Amino acid sequence: MSDAHDAKLVEEGAALARRPGRTTTPVPAVPENWAGVAHADPLSRGHRGYVGTPLARLDGPVKVRGRAPFAAEYGYDDLAYAALAYSTIPKGRMTGLDTAAAEASPGVVLVLTHRNAPRLNPQPGYDMSLRDPGIGFERLPVMQDDRVHWNGQPIALVLAETQEQADHAASLIHATYAAEPAVTSFAAALAAGTRPLEIFGRRIRVELGDAEQALAASAVSVDETYRTPPHHHNTIEPHAVTVAWHGDELRVHDSTQGVLHTAWTLGQILGIDPARIRVTSPFVGGGFGVKVLWQHHVLAAVASRTAGRPVRLALSREGVFRMTGGRPPAEQRVAVGADEDGRIRAIVHTGAYATTRHSPWPEPLSMASQNHYASDAFVLDTSMAYADLVQNCSMRTPGSTIGFFALESAVDELAGKLGMDPIELRLRNETATNPIGGKPFSSRHAAEAWRAGAERFGWSRRSPVPGSVRDGEWLAGMGCAMVSHHYQRRPGGAARIRLTADGRARAEVAAHEMGMGTATVQSQILADRLGLDIDRVSVGYGDSAMPGRFLAVGSSQSAGIGGALLAATRNLMDELLKLVRDGSPLAGLTLAEVGAVNGGLAALDDPSRHESYESVLARAGRAELVVEGSGEPPAEMANVSMFSFGAIFCEVRVSSVTGETRVSRILGSIDCGRVLNPRTAASQFRGGIVMGLGAALTEETVFDDRNGRIVNASLGDYHVPAHLDVPPIDLIWTDIPDPYAPAGARGIGELSSTGVAPAVANAIHNATGRRIRDLPITPEKLL
């Protein structure tokens, strides 16, 4: 958006805050069995209320004052501080672990190692079937034996009176090892052989027609190999917990994407009822997939119980690199064959990534090619290569970020070979149905997004001849790439709504705010569903004692909360009608006959038959009404293919002297269903694009191939984008509600990041004539 557009949004936001917020149209309850029925939700039918307006973040004032409490900021009397010591070999056995100096060090309360740690149950890993709410990312025992599984594994925890004392004592821990042969590089892992990736016990391989034969028969084709490095999330808040035992009850102040999952998983490991563990996480200083359960959760809880004191365990930045994983390295083959008119006939997308033998987490990179181009034939498959490295983890758009780099680079290469505009090539291969399986898309406006984006970006000014635009030492070029991400509503969502006699409603969901604007956007939805002013609703979240099984992953949380809230508001309206007394304007009306409006319920066919919530509760003599509702199983995904779409356009300047790439302009053109809040949505789109810029140009976790140790385990050496790397990011969107999604909105947390690296690579090719198939595109690759 332009500055003027941004200013307009701010103005609108201010105007919104002043207006009464009472829509004149009663909003009916969403009927049961809505999932899978088009336009069942009135908020997906163009209802105008708070949804769709640019409300400023409700937690903004707290955050800008520094008053938002994060996990490492909860105080307890008698709090002890923890520090960790890490292994320095990738694989083997500890033959000695000298803790004497640490134990004698001033202020030390406890040194915990495998020798004195209490016996623990195995870690239940993340459960891909979603049956159990496991959120462990390594199926390994936590400090139970002398085995070392990777270079950087915690081998001892030191507890001391101060952080300084703990850090110093941890530096005195000395281990000796009997090293065993280890696979410490991706190349070595590939050389040792790969095995097919399975999800739910089934290979993800997709075969349609004879793709290799169709490829060979294609008039024009590309067939290339693309390489991507490991990445780390590097949330600015490092992982941290503050834990305290109250008798048999464990209190965990956490920074997590899964409060209930963390409580459940800790309960399994510690052997206690998860209901006796309360995990809260009101603010999360960035997640992106990595704020899951790692060993520090377990170690802090164990140390606290052993020492009998509350414990804070905040990972150092180095610790974040050593013991929490990121995106794995990958090598992919993408081949695309087409007719001379650009009609795609074959897509082959296969590749392998590095993972550990104890990993529960897949990186399904070939799925990136599964749902987009109308091709006759496909072979798509992902395989794994085992390495003895830190566990890989879900990182913003697993599979897709690197899968799209390969696919969308290859499509650009194909356009070049065809002598065709890359946007035209994509438009010629648009499809109304999913090419795999044939289901219709719930709402696909990718072509509109491409055309609107090209127009706004000035794509017609792009020179089709690579290396032809020069400005002094700088070579300029434009590139584009598709973005896409699936819609997902995970089962288990539930919400509780408390309506009080003063006409206020508070919803509670065990969901998460990591910067997405969760409470703000869900408050807008709740206000519209109940016909209340925005300042009369609130949404509580981030507490495992609240209802629902939410995991803030896969861009699924908004849909999950949405599905739970629409059920809970229906139940609330139903219960309210049971309280209606004779003499009420609502008397005799059924749930199907009423809607929420003006702070109460009204007859749909005669809004003058209205009674406020205060009045209904007062007549019934009730101080409050509390209801719960559970999201229906996600049947909307059964018969239609639900994806978001869009395109990234970017302009780069590459120095012919240094090889440095500067991104000078970016536009995202997005088709994500209804935009619930243009401010927070724009922020998420921009954030994904910025993370994509890092993947494109600077980010790489560098392992020492000899010993599997990360050598750039700091923010000084691992380069995330900084202010000067990020130009103003322009955004437009179609804003066409998805008829099958709650409130018409598909998730957006990961969408924009998927196509950034290929858009940059394609722009660099347009600028320089150099095709780089190996991320990040650092200066030396362009010299």
Next chain:
Amino acid sequence: MTEDGGPVRINGSPVALPDDPRVSLLDLLREQAGLHGTKKGCDQGACGACTVLVDGQRVLSCLALAVQYAGREVVTIEGLSEGDTPHPLQRAFVEHEGFQCGYCTPGQICSALGMMAEVERGVPSYVTADLGAATAGLDGDELRERMSGNLCRCGAYNGIADAVAETFAGRTR
């Protein structure tokens, strides 16, 4: 440890210096003064989340040993608002979406205030063309270059730059 000029003053109040000389100014703020608004992102001077103002200059409090700050005046994010009235820059951060998770935000805000003081003193930056000019500006790449020591992994850089530019518009001519 107050013989070298007394305690450090934090947001106008005296705070005793620590006995342990290893305590950083950041940890003094967070663990002893109870001021958690200043954030620990890397503890290595690489992310800027811990930025505070010391006698008006921006300082990475994680790289500052607390005992060296006797008699100095430290202002943290908590010291910027007057009562319930936020600093104009704090308000601008909300209006311009200058954050998502909020963790780097206090450092961004303190850094921007210190940066503006540098600009007004004519301190040049890496992208300043005329190193001899008496005053600097925020035009072109200046603002973004000068704020590049403050990382935001949520990627709210556009909003941060807009908030800073709007708040300080007219202060650099």
